[in-house]
Amino acid sequence: DTEVTQTPKHLVMGMTNKKSLKCEQHMGHRAMYWYKQKAKKPPELMFVYSYEKLSINESVPSRFSPECPNSSLLNLHLHALQPEDSALYLCASRSGLAGGNEQFFGPGTRLTVL
Amino acid sequence: KQEVTQIPAALSVPEGENLVLNCSFTDSAIYNLQWFRQDPGKGLTSLLLIQSSQREQTSGRLNASLDKSSGRSTLYIAASQPGDSATYLCEDFGNEKLTFGTGTRLTIIP
Numbered sequence: 001d002t003e004v005t006q007t008p009k010h011l012v013m014g015m016t017n018k019k020s021l022k023c024e025q026h027m028g029h030r031a032m033y034w035y036k037q038k039a040k041k042p043p044e045l046m047f048v049y050s051y052e053k054l055s056i057n058e059s060v061p062s063r064f065s066p067e068c069p070n071s072s073l074l075n076l077h078l079h080a081l082q083p084e085d086s087a088l089y090l091c092a093s094r095s096g097l098a099g100g101n102e103q104f105f106g107p108g109t110r111l112t113v114l
Numbered sequence: 115k116q117e118v119t120q121i122p123a124a125l126s127v128p129e130g131e132n133l134v135l136n137c138s139f140t141d142s143a144i145y146n147l148q149w150f151r152q153d154p155g156k157g158l159t160s161l162l163l164i165q166s167s168q169r170e171q172t173s174g175r176l177n178a179s180l181d182k183s184s185g186r187s188t189l190y191i192a193a194s195q196p197g198d199s200a201t202y203l204c205e206d207f208g209n210e211k212l213t214f215g216t217g218t219r220l221t222i223i224p
Contacts, residue, residue: 004157033212042203042214043158090157100146100165103207105158 003027004106006091012112013081021076021109023091029104031055032074033092034066037108043090049074050097081113116141116206118215126221129196135189135218137204142185145208149178149189151200152217158203162189194222 004025013019023032031050035043048056049068063085065077074091091106117140127133137147146165150158162171162178164187170179177190187204199222204215 006157040217042217045212048212088155092158100163100207102160102163103148103205104160105150107157108155110155 004091004093004104006089006106006109008109009107010110010112012114013078014114015081015083017081018077018079020078021089021091021111023074023076023106024072025093025104025106026072027093027095027104028071029093029095030071031094031097032068033094033103034074034076035090035092037088037090047076048097055097078111081111083113086111086113116211116213118204118206118213120202120204120215120218122218123216124219124221126223127194128223129194131194132190132192133194133220135191135202135220137187137189137215139185139187139206142182144180144182144185144187144206145211146206147178147180147187148205148207149176149187150203150205152203153200161202196222196224198222 007022034046037043045058046060047066052068063080067075088108090108092103094103095101119138121136148163149161152158164171164180175192180187201217201219203217206213
């Protein structure tokens with residue numbers, strides 16, 4: 001099973017809402033990633049978790065709050081977002097940070113902030 | 115800071131042609147290189163991975179090469195098909211370093 005799943009597929013939220021994105025993998029990978037992708041642009045790295053600990057935070061605003069409750073699950077909690085945060089949010093995983101091992105991506109969550 | 119440029123940004127070719135996509139790095143200290151394709155509004159699908167000690171990888175009609183001395187990688191697609199139409203992205207990654215290229219949008223004309 002080389003699958004990364006993401007829910008929901010689509011999300012529309014107001015600027016005062018609180019919502020969460022979910023990512024799951026059962027490949028035994030210990031590195032998990034959140035990326036943000038705007039239209040016609042490459043993915044931008046937001047967060048990296050290694051062994052359930054936050055390893056990289058690319059200066060992301062605090063209205064985005066990641067959480068890694070266990071080795072298979074990665075959440076992204078959203079609060080007080082802005083319309084410019086509308087984008088495709090991609091989750092990815094890799095067996096570990098060290099070494100040249102393949103990265104697998106989920107299908108993404110299309111987020112629209114009104 | 116590593117910057118990765120993909121040339122051309124967009125490419126249209128007739129079905130059946132062979133083609134080459136390019137990736138150029140400002141920092142030739144490339145760790146590992148992965149090529150992906152992305153269909154509109156979808157996630158990324160891994161195509162080929164070239165680890166730091168390797169120079170080339172092949173899968174079916176695809177061949178990727180990495181020349182660290184010149185800071186370049188190429189993705190060769192043989193006998194292109196309409197199903198190859200997508201955006202192609204390269205990614206340089208190390209232990210905690212990940213940089214995506216700017217992408218090439220490929221259209222194969224039937």
